[in-house]
Amino acid sequence: MDSNWQLFLDSLWPLAQAAITASIPLAVISFAIGLAVALLMALMRISGSRVLSSIARVYISIIRGTPLLVQLFVIFYGMPSLGLTIDPWPSAIIVFSLNTGGYCAEILRAAILSVPAGQWEAGYTVGMSRTRTLYRIILPQAARVAVPPLSNSFISLVKDTSLASIILVGEMFRKAQEITAVTFEFMLLYCTAAGIYWVICLLLSALQNSLEGRLEKYVAK
Amino acid sequence: MSPSNPAASLLAVAGLHKSFGANQVLKGIDFTVHAGEVVALIGPSGSGKTTALRCLNGLEIPDAGTVAFAGGPEVSFSAGFKPKKAQILRQRSAMVFQGHHLFPHLSVLQNVTVGPLEVQKRPRAEVMEQATALLARVGLADKAQAYPNSLSGGQQQRVGIVRALMLKPDLLLFDEPTSALDPELVGEVLVVIKELAQEGWSMVLVTHELAFARDVADTVVFMDGGVVVETGPASQVLAAPQNPRTQAFVQRLLHPF
Numbered sequence: 298m299d300s301n302w303q304l305f306l307d308s309l310w311p312l313a314q315a316a317i318t319a320s321i322p323l324a325v326i327s328f329a330i331g332l333a334v335a336l337l338m339a340l341m342r343i344s345g346s347r348v349l350s351s352i353a354r355v356y357i358s359i360i361r362g363t364p365l366l367v368q369l370f371v372i373f374y375g376m377p378s379l380g381l382t383i384d385p386w387p388s389a390i391i392v393f394s395l396n397t398g399g400y401c402a403e404i405l406r407a408a409i410l411s412v413p414a415g416q417w418e419a420g421y422t423v424g425m426s427r428t429r430t431l432y433r434i435i436l437p438q439a440a441r442v443a444v445p446p447l448s449n450s451f452i453s454l455v456k457d458t459s460l461a462s463i464i465l466v467g468e469m470f471r472k473a474q475e476i477t478a479v480t481f482e483f484m485l486l487y488c489t490a491a492g493i494y495w496v497i498c499l500l501l502s503a504l505q506n507s508l509e510g511r512l513e514k515y516v517a518k
Numbered sequence: 519m520s521p522s523n524p525a526a527s528l529l530a531v532a533g534l535h536k537s538f539g540a541n542q543v544l545k546g547i548d549f550t551v552h553a554g555e556v557v558a559l560i561g562p563s564g565s566g567k568t569t570a571l572r573c574l575n576g577l578e579i580p581d582a583g584t585v586a587f588a589g590g591p592e593v594s595f596s597a598g599f600k601p602k603k604a605q606i607l608r609q610r611s612a613m614v615f616q617g618h619h620l621f622p623h624l625s626v627l628q629n630v631t632v633g634p635l636e637v638q639k640r641p642r643a644e645v646m647e648q649a650t651a652l653l654a655r656v657g658l659a660d661k662a663q664a665y666p667n668s669l670s671g672g673q674q675q676r677v678g679i680v681r682a683l684m685l686k687p688d689l690l691l692f693d694e695p696t697s698a699l700d701p702e703l704v705g706e707v708l709v710v711i712k713e714l715a716q717e718g719w720s721m722v723l724v725t726h727e728l729a730f731a732r733d734v735a736d737t738v739v740f741m742d743g744g745v746v747v748e749t750g751p752a753s754q755v756l757a758a759p760q761n762p763r764t765q766a767f768v769q770r771l772l773h774p775f
């Protein structure tokens with residue numbers, strides 16, 4: 298028991314360190330890029346252009362209709378056979394970004410469409426272009442609607458970064474596997490890793506609540 | 519703005535046609551607004567008043583017809599018209615909506631200054647001075663920092679009017695500015711509109727308040743079924759309408775029981 302306790306304490310910091318230096322940055326960077334992709338796809342969907350809308354629809358369908366694990370394998374293990382070898386980190390960021398883009402596009406589209414049409418027209422009547430109305434008037438209001446589902450997507454993404462262990466990214470779960478390779482204490486290490494994921498998710502939920510509170514005044518009545 | 523030559527025509531609308539699918543809503547609308555003139559657009563529900571007004575602001579793109587402001591290019595609508603080209607109409611007129619459509623995420627002051635500052639790019643000091651003066655004028659000096667959700671319907675609509683005035687348009691467009699309000703709040707908004715009319719602002723006012731129209735309007739345009747049925751001086755059209763349809767409509771509104 299004593300040695301288990303000691304191992305728990307000894308592994309806590311390396312795991313937390315891997316979370317801070319790898320898992321979280323991987324999630325944050327991928328989510329930021331993914332949101333940009335998602336916004337582009339959402340705008341293509343509502344653009345009124347049949348071609349752009351179809352491209353976005355097919356993209357979203359492929360992303361949502363295929364397993365994330367398979368997407369990782371295609372990019373990391375599959376691309377080299379086409380002569381394109383991508384390192385673990387870039388592979389992970391590409392896949393997680395594209396994945397986020399596919400899942401969040403529909404969230405953003407619904408949020409943008411939830412803003413009353415009168416808000417677009419009010420933007421136009423004060424002289425704004427479509428683009429300016431979008432980012433100055435519509436997106437701030439859509440944000441309030443989108444924050445809860447986007448937060449859920451981000452929390453899922455944080456947990457999903459553990460899949461990157463399979464393509465050799467040194468994130469937290471891979472670190473746990475490395476330690477078990479020496480100690481064979483599978484239960485202890487994996488539960489410790491699980492506990493750290495859980496704590497991160499609790500913190501993110503708290504952050505989500507405060508963000509929602511601050512956006513409250515943006516709601517149209 | 520205040521007219522220099524009251525007889526000059528400010529806006530000429532000719533042959534406006536607009537259909538929504540198979541529903542032919544405007545079947546050739548013509549009317550003129552002179553500088554400093556208040557035109558009341560009246561007519562039964564569904565007669566196309568809102569659609570006609572929105573065409574003037576480029577919020578609706580007519581299938582055919584022309585809209586021309588004095589000193590500006592005539593905007594001629596036809597199939598394949600690029601909506602972007604209607605933007606120049608918005609530089610001349612400003613719309614006050616039935617449902618105000620204030621920006622809920624911006625304060626009252628930001629609501630009324632966002633156009634002048636970010637689109638018209640006028641100097642900040644001048645814009646703030648104008649905003650302060652106009653908000654004070656409509657009795658909302660102390661609400662500059664408030665958010666629209668915290669205001670009453672009448673206050674929101676007064677902010678809507680200030681937002682339009684801030685753009686310094688040549689023509690104000692009102693679409694039933696009081697019909698979404700509780701009855702006790704109607705007066706405070708009409709008072710503001712009446713003052714603007716007396717100051718010489720040119721406006722097109724869609725309204726069901728016939729008493730108010732008779733009070734402030736110079737000209738009444740009566741629409742029914744997508745056409746202008748009768749046009750004339752407000753006192754004449756509302757007191758002694760010539761067309762049977764106008765007569766029936768005026769009778770019904772003035773004596774509902």
Ligand SMILES: Nc1ncnc2c1ncn2[C@@H]1O[C@H](COP(=O)(O)OP(=O)(O)O)[C@@H](O)[C@H]1O
Pocket residue numbers: 538541543561562563564565566567568569570
């Ligand atoms: N965006 C739209 N799409 C389809 N039909 C519309 C639209 N706007 C107005 N209409 C139709 O046009 C007709 C006239 O409407 P409107 O201009 O609002 O009349 P009014 O303001 O005189 O009541 C109505 O039959 C209405 O259903």
Ligand SMILES: [Mg+2]
Pocket residue numbers: 567568569694
């Ligand atoms: Mg109407």
